[in-house]
Amino acid sequence: LPPAQLAGGSALLDRLQAGQTSLDVPAPLRQVFRPSVQPYLITLFRQxxxxxxxxxxxxxxxxxxxxxxxxxxxxxxRLKAAKPDAQLVFIxxxxxxxxxxxxxxxxQRDSYLNPELxxxxxxxxxxVTFIQHLPSA
Known part of the structure; x- marks a missing residue:
């Protein structure tokens, strides 16, 4: 986002993290932060x-x-630090x-739009390797 829109988006995130909804959503972010999903996002931020x-x-x-x-x-x-016995793989x-x-x-856009890739x-x-090395039940 351009700097002015980024600032508006950051302000919106701050409001959501504070548990407050907002009707003032920058146009490029309306699809993701539309008012109908804001209560869900507020709940998610508490996790x-x-x-x-x-x-x-x-x-x-x-x-x-x-x-x-x-x-x-x-x-x-951070997930690995929280559960040190987990295996972490970077691809x-x-x-x-x-x-x-x-x-x-x-x-990356095509990878989001084309399920055939x-x-x-x-x-x-x-x-598969992870599953093969799991201890037997």
Whole structure:
């Protein structure tokens, strides 16, 4: 977003995190922050994913794409810190849609719109390896 719109978006996020809804949503953000979803977002902001993840009693695999523009590598590292026995895997080139894509969001658009594009091959390989190494029940 341009700096002026980014400031408006940041102010909106601050209001939502404070538990307040807003009708003043910048046009480029209306699809994501429309008033009908704001109560849900307020509830989401009250959650602590790392704390919830830490309470899981079973083995866990954290898979993070290095080209994910929605969830940062630092978020995956926070999950790992909260549950040190979890396995953390970074997949080079993988984005939020689990596809190999350039980091630049304008170049990732097709991966969000085209369900025919293949998933990152390493994703499947890492999941299978994780499952194969789980202790027998």
């Amino acid at each position: 602590n994913p790392a704390a919830a993840f830490a309470r899981l009693p079973m083995p866990a695999l954290i898979v993070q794409g290095r080209n994910d523009v929605q969830v940062d590598v630092a978020d995956a590292e 080079d080139g993988m984005n939020h849609m689990l596809r190999i894509s350039p980091k630049d969001m304008s170049q 293949p998933l990152a091959r390493e994703l499947g390989e890492r999941i």
